[in-house]
Amino acid sequence: MPARAASLVALALAILGLAVGGSRAANPSDAGDPADRHVVLIMIDGLRWQEVFRGLDEALATKERGNVADAEALHRTYGGASPSERRAKLMPFLWSTVASEGRFFGNRDEGSKVECTNGRFVSYPGYSETICGIVDPSIEGNAKVVNPNRNVFEALAAKPAFRGRVWAFGCWDVFPFIFGSERNGLYVDDSIGPFAPPAGSPKLSETILTVNRLRRDVPRRWPGSHFDAMLAPIVLEWTRLSRPRALFIAYGETDEWAHETDYARYLDAAHRADASIAELWQLMQSMPEYRNRTTFVITADHGRGATESASRNGRATTPEPADRMRCGWRSSDQAFGPRRRPPMSPSIRPKSQRPLPARWEWIGRARFPPPHRRLTSDRGTTIRRHERRAP
Numbered sequence: 475m476p477a478r479a480a481s482l483v484a485l486a487l488a489i490l491g492l493a494v495g496g497s498r499a500a501n502p503s504d505a506g507d508p509a510d511r512h513v514v515l516i517m518i519d520g521l522r523w524q525e526v527f528r529g530l531d532e533a534l535a536t537k538e539r540g541n542v543a544d545a546e547a548l549h550r551t552y553g554g555a556s557p558s559e560r561r562a563k564l565m566p567f568l569w570s571t572v573a574s575e576g577r578f579f580g581n582r583d584e585g586s587k588v589e590c591t592n593g594r595f596v597s598y599p600g601y602s603e604t605i606c607g608i609v610d611p612s613i614e615g616n617a618k619v620v621n622p623n624r625n626v627f628e629a630l631a632a633k634p635a636f637r638g639r640v641w642a643f644g645c646w647d648v649f650p651f652i653f654g655s656e657r658n659g660l661y662v663d664d665s666i667g668p669f670a671p672p673a674g675s676p677k678l679s680e681t682i683l684t685v686n687r688l689r690r691d692v693p694r695r696w697p698g699s700h701f702d703a704m705l706a707p708i709v710l711e712w713t714r715l716s717r718p719r720a721l722f723i724a725y726g727e728t729d730e731w732a733h734e735t736d737y738a739r740y741l742d743a744a745h746r747a748d749a750s751i752a753e754l755w756q757l758m759q760s761m762p763e764y765r766n767r768t769t770f771v772i773t774a775d776h777g778r779g780a781t782e783s784a785s786r787n788g789r790a791t792t793p794e795p796a797d798r799m800r801c802g803w804r805s806s807d808q809a810f811g812p813r814r815r816p817p818m819s820p821s822i823r824p825k826s827q828r829p830l831p832a833r834w835e836w837i838g839r840a841r842f843p844p845p846h847r848r849l850t851s852d853r854g855t856t857i858r859r860h861e862r863r864a865p
């Protein structure tokens with residue numbers, strides 16, 4: 475396979491663009507390919523392509539480099555003689571269902587390259603690039619500034635066919651800013667406060683109310699984020715109750731544990747994210763509305779590089795911290811078609827200078843005027859995740 479440099483955005487939004495194409499039809503049942511009618515974009519924060527494609531990294535699975543208290547136990551759980559054996563233990567759903575029904579991009583060992591193009595190596599620019607389809611050079615860090623750029627989810631939510639059926643979930647209190655909620659009214663759950671969708675939404679179930687209590691009562695380990703377990707059960711319940719057509723889910727623990735140089739918990743977080751994705755996939759496959767009509771796209775907001783400090787900090791200390799992987803599949807046998815170059819420019823020129831691909835034109839390149847308000851977290855300090863120094 476020839477080497478290729480590409481960004482995630484075009485693929486994810488091309489698929490979302492297809493979903494929108496369906497909504498344009500006078501009768502939704504007349505929409506084009508029914509397999510494109512529901513999209514779930516899943517991001518696993520700072521998950522390296524190395525673990526996705528090679529599994530446990532022997533070099534980091536030690537006391538010295540990865541703070542691993544029991545390296546033998548970690549090897550028993552995720553170790554293996556070959557990369558394919560190790561990755562299947564780490565992310566069994568990816569390497570079973572996705573491997574057989576979907577497509578992978580970004581395995582550098584096979585010459586496939588997927589990169590961010592924002593050049594910032596932190597989370598907000600990576601998420602913004604992914605959901606807006608452009609790089610905004612003014613978005614430099616993780617400060618709580620309302621994103622002035624229109625994103626694909628707000629564009630979908632504005633369409634009558636998508637009303638009440640576009641939802642975004644993350645475990646970080648910056649997500650409402652990344653999605654521009656204050657500007658566009660899109661409800662974004664950050665897993666910090668209670669899940670409280672706007673009036674007119676379906677009634678919350680007992681499970682959701684229980685998780686809301688846990689969000690309040692379980693002490694948070696990190697100031698601006700919470701455990702992924704505060705998100706996963708609500709995503710399942712809300713999928714049952716609200717029948718989303720476009721869904722965004724971001725798991726954050728991988729990044730938090732990596733910042734703590736806790737390689738074992740980083741791997742556990744990746745393993746749990748894989749299990750959560752599997753559970754959602756199985757749920758949707760059990761619902762006639764979704765079965766064989768749903769596309770999952772899975773990626774990361776950035777990589778972490780190959781060195782110990784880069785892996786910890788996710789910063790630009792190595793030549794490749796912007797690397798990321800992506801994979802996607804959908805429940806029909808049509809998948810994304812044959813293995814081919816994704817429909818995107820291989821250039822690393824900033825996207826803001828490129829013409830929008832045809833499928834993105836419906837979103838446009840809207841940039842809304844300020845306020846560019848810089849807000850503070852509930853602990854009084856501006857959250858700058860990924861930018862803090864390692865201990």
Ligand SMILES: [Zn+2]
Binds near residue numbers: 596775860
């Ligand atoms: Zn991140």
